[in-house]
Amino acid sequence: MNKMLLSNMLSSINNGGALSMVRVGSSKDREGIQSALDSGADGILVPYINNKAEALEAVSCCLYPTQGTRSVYFPQRCTNEKGLLGYCGESNKNVVIALQVETADCIKNIDEILSIPEVDIAFLGQNDLCMSMGLFEKYEFPKMYFSDELNQATTSLIETAKKYDKILGLFLFGTDRVGEFLKKGFNFISIGNELHHVLAQSGSFMKDVEEVSKKEGKEWKKVPNSLNN
Numbered sequence: 033m034n035k036m037l038l039s040n041m042l043s044s045i046n047n048g049g050a051l052s053m054v055r056v057g058s059s060k061d062r063e064g065i066q067s068a069l070d071s072g073a074d075g076i077l078v079p080y081i082n083n084k085a086e087a088l089e090a091v092s093c094c095l096y097p098t099q100g101t102r103s104v105y106f107p108q109r110c111t112n113e114k115g116l117l118g119y120c121g122e123s124n125k126n127v128v129i130a131l132q133v134e135t136a137d138c139i140k141n142i143d144e145i146l147s148i149p150e151v152d153i154a155f156l157g158q159n160d161l162c163m164s165m166g167l168f169e170k171y172e173f174p175k176m177y178f179s180d181e182l183n184q185a186t187t188s189l190i191e192t193a194k195k196y197d198k199i200l201g202l203f204l205f206g207t208d209r210v211g212e213f214l215k216k217g218f219n220f221i222s223i224g225n226e227l228h229h230v231l232a233q234s235g236s237f238m239k240d241v242e243e244v245s246k247k248e249g250k251e252w253k254k255v256p257n258s259l260n261n
Contacts, residue, residue, distance in 0.1 A: 039071040053077050059090040070108040075128025082137040084144040091150045095124045128152050134160035139185045146196045154193050156202035190217055
């Protein structure tokens with residue numbers, strides 16, 4: 033993403049009183065992590081973590097020395113409110129570090145990954161995890177999301193997160209399973225994305241228009257396409 037656009041988005045979020053989290057490229061995306069935090073992000077979401085070494089690399093990029101290797105620069109948007117010393121002196125305590133749990137190797141190494149004290153959130157990525165475990169090949173969609181294999185992997189994540197007192201998070205399309213995951217201990221749940229919200233709401237409107245037009249004797253149907261079938 034363009035750095036100026038990212039900075040503007042983070043500024044708007046902050047002005048609205050909400051906290052912000054930026055998903056970066058990977059644990060090796062030092063530039064992306066640095067840029068997001070310098071632009072005022074409150075937290076970082078790091079995808080595709082497989083082992084403790086990758087997790088430690090991501091954590092290091094998020095924290096100033098001596099806990100990490102994030103570089104200090106002034107002025108930056110992140111220092112506007114509290115100044116250089118006010119921000120940098122407190123950042124290591126305040127920055128939210130979230131790691132995406134979305135590979136079979138991550139589940140295999142989940143205990144050593146979540147043993148890292150600076151990690152705040154273990155964010156379950158069901159799609160990539162199913163793909164990594166070969167469940168998309170084994171099951172007809174969407175049965176992989178309810179498979180014994182995914183359930184066992186999720187249970188392992190839940191138990192380990194509880195052991196190390198980590199926040200559990202995940203991404204869902206829609207709200208059908210929110211209650212289920214709240215009961216399992218997932219307190220940080222992302223519901224869709226901007227494109228999903230637009231498609232879901234527009235689809236709902238289109239359905240209402242079809243029903244009303246039929247009721248009024250002026251039946252109308254949308255032209256089928258890949259987005260509304």
